Amino acid sequence: MSAPSLAAVLWDMDGTLVDTDPYWMAAETPLVESFGGVWNHEKSLALVGLGLDDAARVLQEAGVRMAVHDIVDHLTSEVMRRIAEDGVPFRPGARELLADLKASGTKTALVTMSLRRMATHVVEMIDFEAFNVVVAGDDVTRPKPYPDPYLRACELLDVEPTETVAIEDSPNGLRSAVAAGSVAIGVTSIVSLEGTGAHAVWPTLSGVTASDLSELHRVQSEKRRT
CATH class of the missing domain: 1.10.150.240 (Putative phosphatase; domain 2)
Incomplete structure (x- = not known):
């Protein structure tokens, strides 16, 4: 059986998408x-x-x-x-990567522990339809680091967690994504990401493309199969 291909990218909000x-x-x-x-x-x-x-x-x-x-x-x-x-203080490269994912046809979800009213506020200030679904802190009973928020996003997108990449900036967020079964990327912000189980830790999203995420997902999926 071949490794699953990348079907969706799941984004944390505060500190990952926007520098709030x-x-x-x-x-x-x-x-x-x-x-x-x-x-x-x-x-x-x-x-x-x-x-x-x-x-x-x-x-x-x-x-x-x-x-x-x-x-x-x-x-x-x-x-x-x-x-x-x-205005929306996007993290470097975040808006550009979102636009590239949309152009590539990759599904996206915003998975945040902020309230839905704030998540909606941020999403509405993006000048294109950036996310297919939004999962907010008041949509789940157990927050990150439990896997529930990411599992809910996968359910709404109709994808398997193993078909996804999650992008996070915090230890709790990365542990949530890993527990859900996503390939987890940590993007360094203001706290250390050591010991979180992230499959990769990048200093920035600047210059990162949809193809880069697809390749990382492919490599990590192959490792899981061996």
Whole structure:
């Protein structure tokens, strides 16, 4: 039996497609400080890739006296405001790769732990139909690093996980993609990706094409068969 060919590419959003991690960090600090707590860059880094509910519980432990869903709504609204004011801050090469995937006929999914309203906000600001489906944090019960978000995306796209490549920037996201059965690419952003099980770690998506993803998928699929 031949190795499966690449049928779909699954994208994380924050830190992978768009450089919004600094927006989240900028929203966290004043929130914690408004309740008399102390927050810093290192604590913000620990939240990268977490499900929003889990991140909100960490903020509660830091002194934020708000319900989990209220924290999530507050942070989401702040990040959406920044995007509306400043535009979509695409990571280098991301928009170009999306356009190349569309031109090649490859299916795409956005798989994010952000709320659907924020994911929709970002997608609507892209000037072409970039994604076939969107799976957001409020669409699944178990967040990354569980495989559920990526498995749901595969189900909606009607593809097998082994037919996909997932692109991520966080350890939790990569573990989710690997657990689902995707070929997982880590794109370095602001946290270390060592020990995540990624099949490849690239410094950037700049210059990466749909053919590059197809070739990586082919090579990794062959390795799985041996």
